[in-house]
Amino acid sequence: MKGLIRNDFYNVEGSMKLTMLAFIIIMIVLGIAGIYFPPNSYLASAVIGGTLGAFGALSGTAMQKDGASKWSRFELTMPISRSDVMKARYISFILYILIGLVMAIISALYFMR
Amino acid sequence: MDFALEVNKLCKAYKDTAFKLQNVSFNIPKGSIVGFVGKNGAGKSTTINAVLNILHKDSGEVAFFGKAMTDDAKYIRNDIGVVFDTVHFSGELTPKKLERVMKDIYENWDGALFLAYLERFHIPADKKIKTFSRGMTMKLSISSALSHKAKLLILDEATAGLDPVVREEILDLLLEFVENEENSILMSSHISSDLEKVADYIIFIDNGKIILSEKKDTLIYEYGIARMKQSDFDTLDKSEYLSARKRGLQLEVLIENKKQFTRAHPDIVTDNATIDEILPMLTKEESK
Structure with a gap:
């Protein structure tokens, strides 16, 4: 089952790097803007929510790529059961949300400065 | 237990169409290559999918190496290698990354053997699979199927759309594979010349029913x-x-x-x- 999660990860690696990059850029931009304009909590929660959503969406991307390549059919021929597939999806999803959460906390701390 | 695969009275009906598999029965003796022939839509892929439990069958028994095939019997699938006609790996992966994925899934994965196949077929280990030509993805799929000590290979139109040179390379691989009497192959194909070269038995299917099952030599001679x-x-x-x-x-x-x-x-x-x-x-x- 570890292999399934790994496959999932490789699938979204590209998208994840893009998301991280976008996140960093937005942080820098907001940081610069914050020097001139006082940051308000409304904007902050929007950014935090958006971050969580973006990372969670990675899971959707992974499933889409799986569907496109018939991996979801092939994986059933391997020594894994359907419940393994389900578990791996959930675990991946939780992992991505956690990463998003960490990013969001970082941005929150950043704002509090 | 002399059979790699025994299929008995397999039935599968699709709700939306009139098509159904009816009492499909056949065996694959160990050490043999069995060719599966039929018109488009005759039921070859449906049979293979039902046998592998990708599709749920309505009734009938399927046993690999004497053991019944169910979703939970995942250890059986360590011994089965499958190659479909379209690329079935995620295009974002490279063969190297694929190797790491497979290592965690298959019990008997032989990474060194896999990399040796990649070299033999000139498959670049660090390029994304989505950039590969059809021939290369097929060679990759077959390399993967051969790298976990599988005892039964199932190929569903795996040589379709390949040039004759690549096809011959693959057929040679298949023949090598069954030199070990414990190994067997089930291959469905439209390319009859391939089957005439390597198959021991041919099974004809039409409209969901097996219409003839015979030794290839008998058919030819x-x-x-x-x-x-x-x-x-x-x-x-x-x-x-x-x-x-x-x-x-x-x-x-x-x-x-x-x-x-x-x-x-x-x-x-x-x-x-x-x-x-x-x-x-x-x-x-x-x-x-």
């Missing part, structure tokens, strides 16, 4: 096609042939035993039958 005029045809007894069809002014007749037939009818021309000729003769019934 004993079966035949006789061509004759209507007047000659009328002298034949129904028991002397399997099927007949009209071709212009001639009648073509499929016979089981060339020698016997020629002895009984020395004036009628009989030819060898190829799989490409046998299939349409079995599937198009002429009113006798």
Whole structure:
């Protein structure tokens, strides 16, 4: 089952790097803007929510790529059961949300400065 | 337990169409290559998917190496290698990354062997799979199927769309594979010449039913096609042939035993039958 999660990860690696990059850029931009304009909590929660959503969406991307390549059919021929597939999806999803959460906390701390 | 795969009275109906698999039964003896032949839509892929439990079957028994196949019996699938006709790996991965994925899934994964196959086929280990040509993805799929000590290979139209050079490389690999008497192969294919080269048995399927199951050598050396005029045809007894069809002014007749037939009818021309000729003769019934 570890292999399934790994496959999932490789699938979204590209998208994840893009998301991280976008996140960093937005942080820098907001940081610069914050020097001139006082940051308000409304904007902050929007950014935090958006971050969580973006990372969670990675899971959707992974499933889409799986569907496109018939991996979801092939994986059933391997020594894994359907419940393994389900578990791996959930675990991946939780992992991505956690990463998003960490990013969001970082941005929150950043704002509090 | 001399069979790699035993399928008994497999039935599967699709709700939306009239098509269904009806009592499909066949066996794959260990150490043999079994070819699976049929028209498009005859049920080859459905059978393979049902046997592998990708599709849920309605009834029937499927046993690999004597053990029943269910979703939970995942250890059995360590011994089965599958190759489909389209690329079934995520395009974002590279072969190197794929190797790491496979290592965690298959019990007997042999990474060194996999990398050796990649080298043998000149497959770049660090390029994304979505950039590969069809031939390369097929070679990659087969390399992967051969790298976890599988004892049964199932290929569903795996050589379709490949150039003859690549096909021959793959056929050689398959023959190498069954040199070990414990290994077997089930391959469905439209490319009859491939099957004529490597298969030991041929199974014909049409409209969800198995219509003939025979040794390849018997089909090539004993079966035949006789061509004759209507007047000659009328002298034949129904028991002397399997099927007949009209071709212009001639009648073509499929016979089981060339020698016997020629002895009984020395004036009628009989030819060898190829799989490409046998299939349409079995599937198009002429009113006798």
